[in-house]
Amino acid sequence: MLLALVILLVVCLPAAVVLVCCGDDRLERIAGVWPRWRARRRERRTIAGLDRAVDADTLTRDIDLTEFDRPDRRPVEQLAADLWRLRAYRLGRGGRPVVWPLLLIQAYDERLRLACRCLGVPEHLTELDGVDREIERIRVEGALHAAGLLLPAATTDHRQRHR
Structure with missing residues (x-):
């Protein structure tokens, strides 16, 4: 069992080093996805609300x-x-x-x-x-x-x- 843990540590050690060195960049990218998605969703809801309020389809139909x-x-x-x-x-x-x-x-x-x-x-x-x-x-x-x-x-x- 100890041998399996040592082999797993040796295999995962390079990934752990990369994660520590470049982890902040990856974490920033992952964390930035949520606010951008929320902002796009808010814009789409605002535009849809304006379309309903103005009834843009009937204004532009003719x-x-x-x-x-x-x-x-x-x-x-x-x-x-x-x-x-x-x-x-x-x-x-x-x-x-x-x-x-x-x-x-x-x-x-x-x-x-x-x-x-x-x-x-x-x-x-x-x-x-x-x-x-x-x-x-x-x-x-x-x-x-x-x-x-x-x-x-x-x-x-x-x-x-x-x-």
């Missing part, structure tokens, strides 16, 4: 994703910046006098149509005129805002004008 892959498509961020700038000019807050109000409104409506097409929001701006078109423009701005594209609201225009 969006045509092939529209985003076209090489000639303008980025949504650029469309939003154009809409902000054109709306400011249209309301006379752009720093310069509005020389071509009709062309400005047409450019604004065109950017609204592009943004609607990118985000899958229905619009009828081309079919309407006059007050009906203005009402549709306000409805489209609200629908784009609900889809996540932040646009200046009519209430903020009033406050900004009197600053």
